[in-house]
Amino acid sequence: MPNTDAASKIPLLRMRGIRKSFPGVKALKGVDLTLYHGEVLALLGENGAGKSTLIKILGGAHQPDEGVIEINNQPANVSTPQASQASGIGIIYQEFNLIPFLSVRENIFLGQEPKFISLIQKTKEEIIAKKLFDRIGIKIPIDTECNALSVAHQQIVEIAKTLAQDARIIVMDEPSAALSPRETKGLFKVIKELKSQGIGIIYISHRLDEIFKISDRITFLRDGQYIDTLKTKEISRNKVIELMVGRSIKNEFPKRNTNIGETRLKVSELSQGKRVQKVSFEIKSGEVVGLTGLVGAGRTETARLLFGAETKDSGDIELDGKLLSIKNPRDAIQQNICLLTEDRKSQGLILTQTIRENFSLPNLLQFCSWSFIRKKDESEALSFYVDQIKMKITSTEQIANTLSGGNQQKVVLSKWLQRNAEVIIFDEPTRGIDVGAKYEIYQLINQLTKKGKAILMISSELPEILGMSDRVLVMNEGHITGEIQNPSNATQEDVMRLATKSKPTSA
Amino acid sequence: MKNFNYIQFLFDYGTLIVLVGLCFLFSYVTIEEQSPASTTSAELLAKVIKKDLTENNNIIVLARQGSEGKKFAEILTKKLIQYGINVHQTIVGQPADARKALINFGTSGSKLHGIAADKHMASFAGSNIGKISETFPNLSQTIIFQPNSYNWPNFLKRENLLNVMKQISVVAIIAIGMTMIIITAGIDLSVGSLIALSGVITALAIQSLGGDSPAMWHLWLGAIAGALVCGIIGMLTGGLVTIFRIPAFIATLGIMFIAKGLAFIFSESAPIPIANEAFGWLGRGRTFFGLPNSVILMLTLFFLAHILMNRTSIGRYIYAVGGNPEAARLSGVPVKWVLVFVYTLTGVLAGLGGVMEASLHITGDPKSGDLVELKVIAAVVVGGTSLAGGQGRIFGTLIGAFIIAVINNGMNLTGIESHMQKVIYGSVILIAVLIDQLKIHLMKLKKY
Structure with a gap:
């Protein structure tokens, strides 16, 4: 080696000219990626840009059609997931791969247990596990069952697992998606710690705030094509969005000119156990009310109670002055309340069915005569939304499973739009959706307010909550801890202050 | 023009291709020389004889014993007399009878111009006429007429094909309900026991209503009672699965034992005869176009079920509940009612199966229906319905049932012994599931 400077410039990971086609789709058209030691590289692109395919190739789940992958200037073998792990690559997918009823320790060493004459050496495992958590800087009791851990801690276990496999490259796919802001901060601490140990991290997220906070460089992908790699410090937020979507977007949140009218939805003292306690609020005609708080504050639970997805202990729900009786989602839908769930894959869609079938599920009776479905009417109604x-x-006969996240969310939207409900609850409407599709969803919310609908929007993304709502309610520990009347002038710190307050304001 | 997707085609119609392939296979291996003994072949043979012989020639008609032979001989004789040929004698019987007749004729001394015989008698006559004519030269110029033989697979005979369908009709009808249950990601192990229970209850009801000579309406009431009781039990199963959230496997396992036990208790462990042959109408009768009534019922029910699953809201709900029960619930689908519906319907269909089985034997037998539940599940799975729920087609199940029936029938025709049959049977089920897995795998690859 000529000198130490050059040695330090040797990239940890280098992927060059990666191409990959699937029947009918060119997923990657020659993508380059370089990752150095002790660096956080953000991988940015809209849904369908090829990020997941690239990551799956790195993880050995897919084989590239063309291209070179090198680790420390040596050709790397990533032909199978096992080979990829052995090459020092650890991938933490959005869906964790932990076995719920095994302990933290057992999960960490699953498949690579230290053995002595085929007996597992528990003590050795304990010592190594403790060392790993010391390296990460977070203490997790190693004999807890994984299903007893919070999502954030499960993620730490995943990280420990990759470290136990001696990973030098860690890929994190949307790691903050299910974390509260505080937990995300904790995660960043861990990432910085790993960085200082020379580990290279590829960070995938749609949250630009986080990208700017944590990454050193950003690699942009668009439609399977490599666009550019830039230093994070040297580019602006608008430039990032432009590079991602390929056009410039003036505002992240579209302006709204709606007259707010009479009170439509009135919720009084809605309660269920400790999770939701005496929650009261109103939503007026044409108003968007934001509901936020840390994960577990009771936001989603409130929405589910309103929608009848869970049974409330007490509390009244009135729409236009009429008391509603809601025992299950069917009742809620019939009384003009609908809920776009936070998890569209497990709650919003039937992934094995076609777009048309998903679309008409809550609307089936209006397409039926004598309980025979009029498929033609169904398709016509749907094609209206496809354009809109x-x-x-x-085709409308495409299976929901094959759609990208943004389009899946649009299918969910279309089915509720057809329902023409008066109260629409959006629970994390833009989670995991790219910037372009996000903007379209915001526009749609604005259109709904013009029709005089009452809208409740739940979100963990504070810029979104502050940018889109007319009023913001903040929850903590099952209570509404405060209200922000004029969100456009409020700061994220204002929200966080309320979100961490333990007693309700009325007390 | 879109590219034709071969993989998709193969998976959409794969089971059909397997069925057709099996039919070809069994047709090929069961090809045999057929001696036609039918009306038409007798008429054809008479025409041939008319051409070769002249009026008032003497002829003897020989046919082997049995109703087929008798009919053949009757028609042949009638035709030959019409053509003015002198039919000396018509023998339907054993070769010994034929020999006796020929010797009798020989002693008469007049010339015998011909023998008209079916295949068996012709071969007998052919090998013996030489010896007889040594003693009786008046037989030395006798021509033996026999119908032309031809090759045709035993499998493809009309009777055999109808038999295949008839034998599987009970399994196939219950498989309709089972398909719906499996699409909702459930299972029903109790259907075999319900067959026995329904048969016993039907027979008991008929016995207690009509005594020794039950009238037609007693038979109807009995049949309805059998189906109804099973429907109620199915509804109960649905309740266990939905309200008490007992896994379907366990709930129906319990019901399976209970129903079987009740069938034996009610019948006091002995088959109960039904004292009116008219009850056999459903299981044995052939009212329309010579098709077995059970087959017509089966095809009708499959057609109705296809419409239910593809054109009605309840069908759509069944798929939705199987695909994702939580998403379905949050879309306002009455998930519990849908589940109760499919279990109740399956109960009714199993009850109907019991009535059909009782009708076939004109007996309510507590031992009937053993292991039928496994055949039913096999038919559904071979038909391409995924045990994971959400996917499957009614006509796939019909094809699955036919595949099982054809394998059974084909193995019987080719004389494969019963233990080997089980091995092959099991292998076919495994292959079907493997294809299903391969399909899922390929779908994933396509999805990226």
Whole structure:
């Protein structure tokens, strides 16, 4: 080696000219990626840009058609997930791969238990596990069952697992998606710690705030093509969005000119156990009320109670002055309340069915005569929304599973739009959705307010909550701890102050 | 023009291709020389004889014993007399009878111009006429007429094909309900026991209503009672699965034992005869176009179920509940009612199966229906319905049932012994599931 300077410039990971086609789709058209030791590289792109395919190739789940992958200037073998792990690559997917009823320790060493004459050496495992958590800087009791851990801690266990496999490259796919702001801060601490140990991290997220906070460089992908790699410090937020979507977006949140009218939805003292306690609020005609708080504060639970997805202990729900009786989601839908769930894959869609079938599920009776479905009417109604909300689909008979996140969310939207409900609850409407599709969803919310609908929007993304709502309610520990009347002038710190307050304001 | 997707085609119609392939296979291996003994072949043979012989020639008609032979001989004789040929004698019987007749004729001394015989008698006559004509030269110029033989697979005979369908009709009808249950990601192990229970209850009801000579309406009431009781039990199963959230496997396992036990208790462990042959209408009768009534019922029910699953809201709900029960619930689908519906319907269909089985034997037998639940599940799975729920088609199940029936029938025709049959049977089920897995795998690859 000529000198130490050059040695330090040897990239930890280098992927060059990666191409990958699937039947009918060119997913990657020659992508380059370089990752150095002790660096956080953000991988940015809209849904369908090829990020997941690239990561799956790195993880050995897919084989590239063309291209070179090198680790420390040596050709790397990533032909199978096992080979990829052995090459020092650890991937933490959005869906964790932990076995719920095994302990933290057992999960960390799953498949690579230290053995002595085929007996597992528990003590050795304990010592190594403790060392790993010391390296990460967070203490987790190693004999807890994994299903007893919070999502944030499960993530730490995943990280420990990759470290136990001696990973030098860690890929994190949307690691903050299910974390509260505080937990995300904790995660960043861990990432910085790993960085200082020379580990290279590829960080995938749609949250630009986080990208700016944590990453050193950003690699942009668009439509399977490599666009550019830039230093994070040297570019602006608008430039980032432009590079991602390929056009400039003036505002992240579209302006709204709606007259707010009479009170439509009135919720009084809604309660269920400790999770939701005496929650009261009103939503007026044409108003967007934001509901936020840390994860577990009771936001989603409140929405589910309103929608009848869970049974409330007490409390009244009135719409336009009429008391509603809601025992299950069917009642709520019939009384003009609908809920776009936070998890569209497990709660919003039937992934094995077509777009048309998903679309008409809550609307089936209006397409039926004598309980026979009029398929023609169904398709016609759907094609209206395909144009209106710009679903990018090849046919209405496409299976929901094959759509990108943004388009899946649009399918969910279309089914509730057809329902024409008066109260629409959006629970994390833009989670995991790219910037372009986010903007379209915001526009749609604005259109709904013009029709005089009452809208409740739950979100963990504070810029979104502050940018989109007319009023913001903040929850903590099952209570509403405060209200922000004029969100456009409020700061994220104002929200956080309320979100961590333990007693309700009325007390 | 879109590219034709071969993989998709193969998976959409794969089971059908397997069925057709099996039919070809069994047709090929069961090809045999057929001696036609039918009406038409007798008429054809008479025409041939008319051409070769002249009026008032003497002829003897020989046919082997049995109703087929008798009919053949009757028609042949009638035709030959019409053509003015002198039919000396018509023998339907054993070769010994034929020999006796020929010797009798020989002693008469007049010339025998021909023998008209079916295949068996012709071969007998052919090998013996030489010896007889040594003693009786008046037989030395006798021509033996026999119908032309031809090759045809035993499998593809009309009777055999109808038999295949008839034998599987009970399993197939219950498989309709089972398909719906499996699409909702459930299972029902109790259907076999319900067959026995339904048969016993039907027979008991008929016995207690009509005594020794039950009238038609007693039979109807009995059948309805059998189906109804099973429907109620199915509804109960649905309740256990939905309200008490007992896994379907366990709930129906319990019901399976209970129903079987009740069938034996009610019948006091002995088959109960039904004292009116008219009850056999459903299981044995052939009212329309010579098709077995059970087959017509089966095809009708499959057609109705197809419409239910593809054109009605309840069908759509069944798929939705199987695909994702939580998403379905949050879309306002009455998930519990849908589940109760499919279990109740399956109960009714199993009850109907019991009535059909009782009708076939004109007996309510507590031992009937053993292991039928496994055949039913096999038919559904072979038909391409995924045990994971959410996917499957009614006509796939019909094809699955046919595949099982054809394998059974084909193995019987080719004389494969019963233990080997089980091995092959099991292998086919495994192959079907493997294909299903391969399909899921390929779908994933396509999805990226």
